[in-house]
Amino acid sequence: MSPKLRVHGVAMSLDGFVAGPDQGLDNPLGVGGTRLHEWIFETRTGREMTGAEGGTTGIDDDYIAGGFLGFGATIMGRNMIGPVRGPWPDDDWRGWWGTNPPFHHPVFVLTHHPRPPMEMEGGTTFYFVDDGIESTLEQAFDAAGGADVRLGGGASTVRQYLQARLVDELHIAIVPILLGGGEGLFENLGSASADYECVEVLSSQVVTHVRMARTR
Amino acid sequence: MSPKLRVHGVAMSLDGFVAGPDQGLDNPLGVGGTRLHEWIFETRTGREMTGAEGGTTGIDDDYIAGGFLGFGATIMGRNMIGPVRGPWPDDDWRGWWGTNPPFHHPVFVLTHHPRPPMEMEGGTTFYFVDDGIESTLEQAFDAAGGADVRLGGGASTVRQYLQARLVDELHIAIVPILLGGGEGLFENLGSASADYECVEVLSSQVVTHVRMARTR
Numbered sequence: 001m002s003p004k005l006r007v008h009g010v011a012m013s014l015d016g017f018v019a020g021p022d023q024g025l026d027n028p029l030g031v032g033g034t035r036l037h038e039w040i041f042e043t044r045t046g047r048e049m050t051g052a053e054g055g056t057t058g059i060d061d062d063y064i065a066g067g068f069l070g071f072g073a074t075i076m077g078r079n080m081i082g083p084v085r086g087p088w089p090d091d092d093w094r095g096w097w098g099t100n101p102p103f104h105h106p107v108f109v110l111t112h113h114p115r116p117p118m119e120m121e122g123g124t125t126f127y128f129v130d131d132g133i134e135s136t137l138e139q140a141f142d143a144a145g146g147a148d149v150r151l152g153g154g155a156s157t158v159r160q161y162l163q164a165r166l167v168d169e170l171h172i173a174i175v176p177i178l179l180g181g182g183e184g185l186f187e188n189l190g191s192a193s194a195d196y197e198c199v200e201v202l203s204s205q206v207v208t209h210v211r212m213a214r215t216r
Numbered sequence: 217m218s219p220k221l222r223v224h225g226v227a228m229s230l231d232g233f234v235a236g237p238d239q240g241l242d243n244p245l246g247v248g249g250t251r252l253h254e255w256i257f258e259t260r261t262g263r264e265m266t267g268a269e270g271g272t273t274g275i276d277d278d279y280i281a282g283g284f285l286g287f288g289a290t291i292m293g294r295n296m297i298g299p300v301r302g303p304w305p306d307d308d309w310r311g312w313w314g315t316n317p318p319f320h321h322p323v324f325v326l327t328h329h330p331r332p333p334m335e336m337e338g339g340t341t342f343y344f345v346d347d348g349i350e351s352t353l354e355q356a357f358d359a360a361g362g363a364d365v366r367l368g369g370g371a372s373t374v375r376q377y378l379q380a381r382l383v384d385e386l387h388i389a390i391v392p393i394l395l396g397g398g399e400g401l402f403e404n405l406g407s408a409s410a411d412y413e414c415v416e417v418l419s420s421q422v423v424t425h426v427r428m429a430r431t432r
Contacts, residue, residue, distance in 0.1 A: 016400075
């Protein structure tokens with residue numbers, strides 16, 4: 001089986017948003033957007049990521065843990081790594097995740113403002129690339145050495161890869177809240193939508209996990 | 217407990233559409249839109265509605281059957297009753313449902329083109345009203361005699377009542393398909409979205425049932 005490009009771990013509201021309205025520095029996930037992620041920090045894996053103990057096991061925890069299994073590289077949009085916009089003022093910003101980020105593999109950050117690679121503890125190196133999404137994907141597959149590549153978000157990055165018909169699998173978590181506006185995951189998907197079929201639906205008490213796979 | 221206005225039985229795609237793109241006479245549910253309803257005709261109640269036998273029982277069937285329980289009146293948009301647009305050419309069109317429609321109670325059809333009430337077999341009478349959504353709701357509650365009123369769709373009718381903050385409960389079925397465009401259920405909901413909380417999530421093998429209730 002060839003390695004896949006997979007979206008895993010995108011939390012979407014019932015009305016289709018992965019961030020609420022009025023995103024900004026004070027509200028990186030928009031108004032109400034943090035409610036999309038509360039369930040993550042109820043799980044054991046989610047709590048471990050923040051250094052906390054305890055947490056639930058089961059469907060939701062398996063899902064979060066699965067985001068770190070079987071991937072050899074990650075691609076993300078530039079806004080996922082931090083709040084800095086435009087040219088990097090210096091090399092001070094090193095991501096949200098501390099000195100030892102949870103990736104432990106190469107992470108390709110799509111940006112119009114390249115900067116030198118940033119090697120972190122634990123095997124994570126951030127590469128800042130300005131080569132277009134296809135070339136970045138090739139680099140990520142090379143770096144993954146036969147494992148899958150995770151498409152980490154945000155929504156606009158996911159949409160670009162979907163529209164280019166490059167996403168093999170899409171595993172999203174539907175959070176049953178209404179945000180009323182914000183950044184839509186599936187906006188302007190058009191005919192690319194016909195490529196996908198649902199291969200799994202699993203609901204916990206709080207979240208519904210849907211896995212879509214490309215069938216052509 | 218006061219009677220409620222409840223949405224029940226709206227099937228929505230994963231990307232938020234209750235009808236696919238390019239709706240028209242040949243395609244009343246838009247391209248791909250009939251896929252939203254295939255699961256209904258797998259259930260026992262769904263099959264009964266079409267005169268067929270057999271079908272599944274369980275979560276999906278309970279849900280479809282629930283659409284006919286506890287309601288004393290229904291409100292629907294004019295496009296739900298048939299494909300005729302504009303002024304009624306005559307009284308020939310009597311709905312999609314044959315001589316004995318499955319409502320068995322008064323049905324209020326929102327229209328800019330009133331026509332005399334249409335009494336059917338089995339207790340269903342269609343009333344064609346042009347009084348605005350609030351007045352229609354009052355009439356429906358009166359007619360329901362203490363039972364709940366069902367808001368039967370389509371999407372634009374549901375949105376109007378949601379925006380006017382008149383919907384008490386919303387039970388939708390998420391069908392895990394992507395339509396890529398069409399009529400969105402939750403478009404332009406705005407701040408009304410903050411009124412709702414999820415009170416139940418149930419997934420069958422094929423559909424996820426989400427029940428939202430107004431909390432303020």
